[in-house]
C-alpha cells in the first residue's frame with residue numbers, strides 16, 4: 103500500500119538499517135521496484151524527480167501510474183517528489199496524493215533556503231505529507247562533481263530545528279550521477295551528524311558508493327539511500343544486450359528485459375541496505 107515516509111524511515115531507524123529510494127522515469131521502473139519490494143518483503147521509496155517531471159512535461163501521468171502501482175503493492179511504498187526546487191510543483195504533488203516531497207533549496211542563499219523550506223513544511227504537514235530537505239549541496243546534478251562539500255553537524259541540527267523537516271539530506275562525500283562506484287564517504291561525519299540531528303538522514307548520489315561503503319554509511323546512521331544512476335546503468339546495459347542478442351521492434355521485449363534486470367538489482371540493494379546477512 104501507499105505509505106507516508108515518516109513511519110517507513112522510523113521503522114528502519116529503529117531496526118538500525120536503511121530504506122532504498124529509487125527513481126521512477128518510465129512506468130516500468132515503478133513496476134520493477136514493486137516486484138523487488140515484494141520479492142524481499144521490504145518497503146521501498148519510489149521517487150519522481152523534478153527533472154523527470156520536466157522530461158515528461160507534467161507530473162500528473164507518471165505520478166498517477168506510480169501511485170496506482172504503490173497502492174497495489176503488498177509492501178509499503180512511499181511515493182516521493184525528488185529534488186523539487188519549485189514550490190508550485192510541491193503543491194501539485196500534494197494535490198495529486200504523493201506522500202512525501204524533497205524540497206531542494208540547496209542552491210538558495212542559506213536564509214532563503216531555511217525560510218522557504220519552513221513554508222514547504224507547513225503546507226505539506228497540513229496535508230499529512232512528509233518533507234525532506236538538503237543542507238550542504240551534494241552536487242553533481244549539473245555534471246560538476248564536488249565530493250569535497252560537507253555538512254556541519256551543528257548547522258544541520260539548527261536547520262532541522264528552524265524548518266521542522268522530517269528527514270535531512272547531508273553532504274558527506276557522495277556526488278550525484280557518478281557512473282563508477284568509487285566514492286569514499288566520511289562515515290565519522292555521518293555518525294557525528296546522526297548524533298545531533300533528531301530526524302533520519304538521507305544519502306544522495308549513492309550510485310557512486312560501492313556496496314561496502316553503503317553498508318558502512320547505514321551502520322553510521324544513514325536511513326534513506328537514494329540510488330538512481332546505478333539502476334539506469336543496469337537498465338541500459340540490459341536493454342542493449344537484449345537488442346543485440348534478440349533484435350526486436352517490439353518495445354516490450356527490450357524494455358521488459360531492462361525491467362527484469364532492474365528488479366533484480368533493486369531487490370539486491372533493498373536487502374543490502376536492510377543489512378540482511
Ligand code: G3H
Nearest residue numbers: 279306307309328330331
Ligand atoms: O535524488 C536522487 C539521488 O540522489 C540519486 O543519485 O543518481 O547519483 O544515484 P545518483
Ligand code: ZN
Nearest residue numbers: 278306307328
Ligand atoms: Zn539526489
